[in-house]
Amino acid sequence: MKKIGIIGAGNMGSGIAQKTAQEGLSVVMVDVKPEFVEKGLDSIRATLGEAVERKILRPEEVEKIMARIQATTDLAETKGCDLVIEAIFEDMDVKKDLFSTLDQVCGPETILATNTSSFSVDELARSTDRPDRFVGLHFFYHPAKNRLLEIIPGPMTSPETVSACRRFAQLTGKTDILVKDAPGFAVNRFFVPWLNEATRILEAGIANIPTIDKVAMETFGIGMGPFKLMNVTGIPIAKHSCESLAGKLGAFYAPSARLKAQFESGELWPLVGEVDDAALEEVADRLLGAVFCVATSLLEKGVTDMTDIDLGAKVGLRWRKGPFEVMNRVGIDTAYAQVATLLKDWPDLTVPVHLENQHKKGVPWDIRYVKYVQDGDLGRVVLSRPDAMNALNETVVKHLDEAFQEAASDHQTQAVILEGAGKAFVAGADIGFFVKCIREGRLDDNFKFTEYGQSVLNRIDESEKLVVAKMDGLAFGGGLELALSADVIVATSKAVMGFPETGIGIYPGLGGTQRTSRYIGKALAKYLIFTGRLIPAEVALSIGLVDYVFAPDEIENKIRSLIADGKMVPKKGRKDEELPPEFQKIKPLFADENIEAWLNGKYLDSEDALTARTAKIIAGKAPLALRFANQIIDAGYEMALSDGVRQELAHLNEIFSTADALTGLTSVGKGRPVFQGK
The missing domain is CATH 3.90.226.10 (2-enoyl-CoA Hydratase; Chain A, domain 1)
Structure with missing residues (x-):
């Protein structure tokens, strides 16, 4: 792994390019218009400039990093890359067309990867003649700072391709987790319902926004609650993510009426108000129940293991503890009760089998480190x-x-x-x-x-x-x-x-x-x-x-x-x-x-x-x-x-x-x- 292609110079693409170049690899960053490419370079310069101001990098180091990035509008420049990562907007047809072109342009040994957060890796791989050298590499925002990388092999991805991607993760300072090609992969699968459940709690009149954010911050050990976080990352992204999961997994994942209304208003969530101490316990039970339910269902589907689920939460979301560590902290009986109570509103759903069995055993999860x-x-x-x-x-x-x-x-x-x-x-x-x-x-x-x-x-x-x-x-x-x-x-x-x-x-x-x-x-x-x-x-x-x-x-x-x-x-x-x-x-x-x-x-x-x-x-x-x-x-x-x-x-x-x-x-x-x- 010496030369990496990045397709897309937006927030994700430029961030991936920056991190890759910072770690000493050569980068070819491609976008369709010169102004898009230049905007991506400007974003990288700005982020690196902040690092200089904070004494993290020296000006001469920034010069070397920028020198490793070749910015272009010509896809043919990716021909000699060891790995090419697609990081464009979420449109299945556009992505398929891009990969079909890359399949023709790139050398036979090049690995093609998608940074999609919502599409099937297998379906995208089928647009190429190299499904064995096709993989999902899901970065988390901001990719130059967030260390988590989900590696998602499709059913035809070769073990050699997975090993190469794990080496890429190590070379670029990423913490990788291996995840099956499933809706939402691992982290978004429980993170998005966590956001959505917060809006349902608000919609039900159980608590106001300051109360919900306070409970979330204290319960999960984070710096921002779900509403402030949505204001920062974008309410449209939250709504789209819910809809994407709901289309494949059912109504539990669908955006609440309150989330849709806030999206349609075009306004940010109002964060003012007094915290209602009387509602703290019920809010915590609801948020924990949603996370525990989805996290344990991932085991049932074989998406990944509990160690990597917890790791994804701690590294990618910066939670103090992962879902299974939190379940061990509150106790398996309590966790089971929180999920069972939550699912009373969803008669089509049952407590996930793994949680049911763990509850019967009455012992903590054996999280392997x-x-x-x-x-x-x-x-x-x-x-x-x-x-x-x-x-x-x-x-x-x-x-x-x-x-x-x-x-x-x-x-x-x-x-x-x-x-x-x-x-x-x-x-x-x-x-x-x-x-x-x-x-x-x-x-x-x-x-x-x-x-x-x-x-x-x-x-x-x-x-x-x-x-x-x-x-x-x-x-x-x-x-x-x-x-x-x-x-x-x-x-x-x-x-x-x-x-x-x-x-x-x-x-x-x-x-x-x-x-x-x-x-x-x-x-x-x-x-x-x-x-x-x-x-x-x-x-x-x-x-x-x-x-x-x-x-x-x-x-x-x-x-x-x-x-x-x-x-x-x-x-x-x-x-x-x-x-x-x-x-x-x-x-x-x-x-x-x-x-x-x-x-x-x-x-x-x-x-x-x-x-x-x-x-x-x-x-x-x-x-x-x-x-x-x-x-x-x-x-x-x-x-x-x-x-x-x-x-x-x-x-x-x-x-x-x-x-x-x-x-x-x-x-x-x-x-x-x-x-x-x-």
Whole structure:
């Protein structure tokens, strides 16, 4: 994936073009008239200009982004594209004509994609002679900012096409979910009825607009309620979306009389008025009932799974929790009652089978945050919590264990790939869990979590199958520890890794003190853990911490070819004389005889700039965490790995009992903590 065609320079098309170019890919943006093309370019310039004003981008970066976009009115310019995405207005005949033309213009290997939000992907694919290389790619507004991408294969879309589109999503920083070709796909299928139900509540006189918006904001954890949101995105879009779904799914999805009346008035929803506290519960029940009903019906139809439904809500709609997480929060019995009550007004509908069965079981939904996916002779263990940067908590580690054991026991796979969904491999452990354990006096729970996590990583380390960590994006703390438990780490050039623990009052607890020292030696392990320095993949490669580094658009093919050729072998290990000059200087500074001086701050006044700068960094870390880390590295270095890893448990309750641990853990995202050494 190097060159992408975008057909349509409107809001969606120009936004897709901008995001694609921002991520380093070449773009051909096409529209029918020069003025349309120029308007699209102006929109991109304006959005990028805002990024410059907010110090997100530099002017020279904007110049490079714009240089990657070729704007034209000539469809023939898409001939050499790897992927062409249609993003024009919703007219089936016009789209079919366009795809018929693109089918003739583009090379035989080009994948054609539609950004339709309402039409059948299969029907559009039939207007071409390449249904195997045709797919739905549904972006969400604003596509340069919203990270969600629904990938919708038609019945004839090949697995290779789906894989290529998932690589495109990864290259462009999108969080993708795989969805069946069904009306509304996944997210709009429950989001549009949520909007519509709000207007029905208003129509029934249950509550006014301010009350409904307030309830929605509090219940779903969002910044705008349905009425304000419709004012921003367009009431006509809401009405059209309801009509589109109703035409295929029935009257429940049809726009309410109140929504149609507001559309016909041409006015925005009036947002003024007093909140009626007496109506809050009924409004919440109605809104939740509508969402729960539709979300669980998606399972019945096999449109997608509950993990991706929740992910779509959190990433695409920016809800705090997805529908199934909310059902678990309110309780399955309550969720069932809310749906059953709502459907009393719809005698032709029944409670979806999956919700009915879950209600009978009386247990929460089992939402999987780590998935095992068989991909030919590769088994993929995918951490799928991108809204939280795939952070490790009790549930995620349990799911990781189960998914890995499934992969390891699958006789059809020769290697297991560990990877993270979204923009991170794994950005560490879930800090909130640690804080809660400290505040509630549950340090034993924290100990059990860490002990179990160590056992999971040990099983990965000791697996008879080849295990490859595919590291893209962030790999901090527990994420780097997970990667180090694999046989081979293959990173993209965008990967960044490090151990930030001593900067938040604790030390690495999932084997980081032991595996790191075994690969790069005690001196450099102590340097990385003491300083918390974050290093890019190329630097990690140069010191022996990772095995391979490839460009993001090459990594997948490189992994496959190395495994197929039997050449995927570990290359980690001490470089010694091959170390870059900076690390040749650092290594002797962290020899055993110098450690006490570092811990006591004796190098703060060093005349050597590197030494003084490093000492200043270490002086900002938690003193007790530094001493424990040093002690654990030394104690475990000569032991068997499994025994060395257990050294991290020996002082776990002690470090988490310190005031510095609570200070550091609660400082995350708020600024640099000040440690007291106690």
